[in-house]
Amino acid sequence: MLRLHLSSPVLCAFAAAILFGASTPFAKQIIGHFSPILLAGILYLGSGIGLMIIRFIRDKGWKSSKLLYNEWPWLLSAVGFGGILGPILLMFGLLHTDAATTSLLLNLEAVLTAILAWYLFKENADKRIMLGMCLIVVGGILLAWPNKYLIEYSWRGPLLIAVACLCWAFDNNFTRMVSGSDPLLIAGIKGLVAGLINISIALFFGATIPPLPILFSGLTIGFIGYGISLVLFILALRGLGTARTGAYFSTAPFIGAAIAILFFQAPTSILFWMASILMGIGVYLHLTERHEHQHTHEPLFHEHYHYHDEHHQHEHDFPWDASKPHSHPHQHQAITHSHPHYPDIHHHHKHTKNKE
Helix, strand or coil: CCCCCCCHHHHHHHHHHHHHHHHHHHHHCCHHHCCHHHHHHHHHHHHHHHHHHHHHHHCCCCCCCCCCCCCHHHHHHHHHHHHHHHHHHHHHHHCCCCHHHHHHHCCHHHHHHHHHHHHHCCCCCCHHHHHHHHHHHHHHHHHHCCCCCCCCCCCHHHHHHHHHHHHHHHHHHHHHCCCCCCHHHHHHHHHHHHHHHHHHHHHHCCCCCCCHHHHHHHHHHHHHHHHHHHHHHHHHHHHHCHHHHHHHHCCHHHHHHHHHHHHHCCCCCHHHHHHHHHHHHHHHHHHCCCCEEEEEECCEEEEEEECCCCCCCCCCCCCCCCCCCEEEEEEECCEEEEEECCCCCCCCCCCCCCCC
16 A cells, blocks of 8 residues: 655755745746846855854854865865856856746756656656656646747857756755755855855846845845745755755745645646646655665765664764754764665665665
8 A cells, every 4th residue: 555755854955845835936936136147146145144143143242154065075065066157157047048948948957857867866766756757747847848949040049058957956966965064054065155146147237236125135035035935855865865856946936836725826827737637647656665675784974964763873982962863073884784764875876786
């Protein structure tokens, strides 16, 4: 019998999609006061500033990142690809591509994220997960499809946007490699860098900063729709792996469209309902996944918040409360066992062809 797996990482992925999807219709309410690039920068900057303030309050002052030495290259690569190269390539691609084509091409991010996760980073996926991913992406394409699809022949713009999607796909997979670390720090750094880069580009091309009330609205939308959403996305990466998190997050355009219909009286179309059905089936296939087999955990050294469950049996040289999660560098010893699992930060192992 199929069972739904609404675990905490799954809920985090959906919550991330809801907040990010909701940011789109609200951002459209103030788009007339910003250039698109400046608005992206303001949204990113709002996320970075807000998350760093929360981290400062949580830690009662500034504390070190606690990132391990081998995690910094992954984080810096994620910032470089996702916060710098991606937005810049998108900007130049928009100069040669219409909005409708751009909306369709942006669906490539989820596809490329999954392909990289499966084939380059060796994340496990069976036919059920691949089919669900395809249905969600096709639903996203239908959702973005314009009523009258006219496109000028130009390879330059679409190619640049496709490469931007590839950059964000690398960003997602690189971020997964540091998802066990403090998500406030990771998302905060990415937001600050992407925000400052995009704002600098917009100002270079002649954009002007809007009045303070409008600016504050943009920062607030960015903090909630980009910042908190990214923190939840990282928590989902920690528990689900990249491809599955990307699949759930790909429902964000549908969520944004639904919110626009409910709160801003946006019109519906047959494509919206077709996309709803396809995405619903795709999500159902993911939610009803059950992956269980005997597997071996290789020795692993890292840091993240954890309880002392079957994957965390180690000693401490400091006082700790067993009823609360705690974080410190810890060593995982090799262990072989069997239980249902996702390709999370503790289950990155090889599979034989007969294991699904």
